[in-house]
Amino acid sequence: MTVERRNPEERLEDLARRLGADEAAGVDPQRVAWAVTARLRRGPTRRAWWLRHPLVPIAAAASLVLALGLGGRELLRRHGPEGVAVPVEVAELQDEQLEEVLDSLSVETPVSELVPVALYQLDESELTALLKAMEG
Amino acid sequence: MAEQTGDSDAALIVAWQRGEEAAGSELVRQHTNALARFLAAAGAGEDLEDLVQETFFRAFRRLSGFRGTASFRTWLMAIGSNALKDERRRRKAVVLPMEDREVEDAGSDPHAEALERDLLRRLQAEVATLPRMQRDVFLMRAQQGADYEEIASVLGTSVGAARVHYHHAVKRLKAVLE
Numbered sequence: 001m002t003v004e005r006r007n008p009e010e011r012l013e014d015l016a017r018r019l020g021a022d023e024a025a026g027v028d029p030q031r032v033a034w035a036v037t038a039r040l041r042r043g044p045t046r047r048a049w050w051l052r053h054p055l056v057p058i059a060a061a062a063s064l065v066l067a068l069g070l071g072g073r074e075l076l077r078r079h080g081p082e083g084v085a086v087p088v089e090v091a092e093l094q095d096e097q098l099e100e101v102l103d104s105l106s107v108e109t110p111v112s113e114l115v116p117v118a119l120y121q122l123d124e125s126e127l128t129a130l131l132k133a134m135e136g
Numbered sequence: 137m138a139e140q141t142g143d144s145d146a147a148l149i150v151a152w153q154r155g156e157e158a159a160g161s162e163l164v165r166q167h168t169n170a171l172a173r174f175l176a177a178a179g180a181g182e183d184l185e186d187l188v189q190e191t192f193f194r195a196f197r198r199l200s201g202f203r204g205t206a207s208f209r210t211w212l213m214a215i216g217s218n219a220l221k222d223e224r225r226r227r228k229a230v231v232l233p234m235e236d237r238e239v240e241d242a243g244s245d246p247h248a249e250a251l252e253r254d255l256l257r258r259l260q261a262e263v264a265t266l267p268r269m270q271r272d273v274f275l276m277r278a279q280q281g282a283d284y285e286e287i288a289s290v291l292g293t294s295v296g297a298a299r300v301h302y303h304h305a306v307k308r309l310k311a312v313l314e
Contacts, residue, residue, distance in 0.1 A: 008310050012259075015313075016278035019260050020176030027185045029168035033161040036192040040160070131303050 145208040149199060164192050167209050174213050174275050179264030180220055187223060191216040206286030210276055214290035217272050255313070262312050266305055273298050274305035 144166070151159035172188050180187050195202075195215050202211055263271055272291060276282040288298045 008313050009306060011313060012306060012309055013278045015256060015259055016177075016263075016275070018256060019263065019275075019279055020173035020178075023176035023180075023184055024169050024172035027168060027172040027188055029165040032168050032185065032188050032192065033164035035189050036164055036196065037157055037161055039189070039193050040196055041157075127299060127303070131300070 146204070149202070149208065152196070153199065160196060163208070167212055168192075170209055170280060171212055171216055174280060175216050175220060177260055177263055177275055177279060178217065178220055178271055180223075183223065187216070187219055190223075191219045194219060205289045207282070209280065210282045210286045211290050213272070213276055213280060213282075217268065221268065258312050259309060262309055263305075266308065269293070270301045270305040270308075273301040274309070277302055 145163065148159040148163045148166075152163065168188060171191060172184060175187050175191070176184055191212060195212055198215075202208065263274065266274065269291065273287055276287045276290075277284070284295045284298045284302075288295045291298065293301075
């Protein structure tokens with residue numbers, strides 16, 4: 001196989017393109033098309049009569065508002081005004097300030113939260129170097 | 137961008153939305169194989185064809201929500217991933233081992249063929265056990281050829297995060313090759 005002579009990542013991508021190919025060969029596109037269009041023609045599955053009642057969405061919305069109201073009141077009662085103030089203060093911090101705060105608290109910022117800002121502008125080699133450094 | 141079917145996809149979608157059923161059938165025919173390969177590699181078992189049908193059904197039902205920021209095919213993969221997750225939750229299915237599945241012929245050398253078959257089997261088993269985001273990003277990119285922008289778009293994440301997921305998946309899967 002020619003893939004044997006390639007680097008591991010190219011070899012992996014080559015193999016990845018072949019994954020599932022044999023199983024997929026057993027799926028007949030024509031049969032799928034027929035089944036899907038037939039199902040779409042039948043329309044949405046009929047719901048139970050009580051779900052179709054016009055008052056159901058109103059009752060659901062009222063329950064949600066009531067639950068949120070009670071939950072919010074309980075939260076305020078337990079934590080008081082200072083509990084609510086924290087997220088607002090954190091939200092006002094600059095990135096550097098937030099990092100300083102997290103460092104001082106020894107809180108490791110999850111990679112996933114840093115990614116959208118920091119990694120977006122890196123090229124492949126910079127990203128690979130960074131990730132390798134993070135892995136130690 | 138994933139395999140280019142873009143223009144015809146857009147035209148077929150418009151035609152289907154106008155009520156031309158044949159346009160919907162054509163969309164299904166064009167993307168069934170790619171979707172089935174994605175789902176099979178992600179761990180769909182014997183219900184593969186049912187899952188493909190369910191994915192297309194869901195896609196057509198919410199086609200008005202398709203904004204065209206990614207290709208129709210990549211968008212379809214994301215819907216397929218959700219359908220697979222729902223199916224697993226419903227059936228609490230176990231990923232099927234590949235022992236009984238046929239794998240593409242690796243050539244005339246029986247030894248190389250056996251090695252290749254074993255490698256694909258182990259790789260597919262490992263892909264199916266990756267965390268869902270890593271698995272989806274890896275398959276969308278390595279198997280389907282989608283770019284990071286559209287992957288991030290359909291998976292509701294950032295380009296940077298998609299790249300990190302891909303990196304982690306590749307790191308783990310490379311171990312299978314060693």
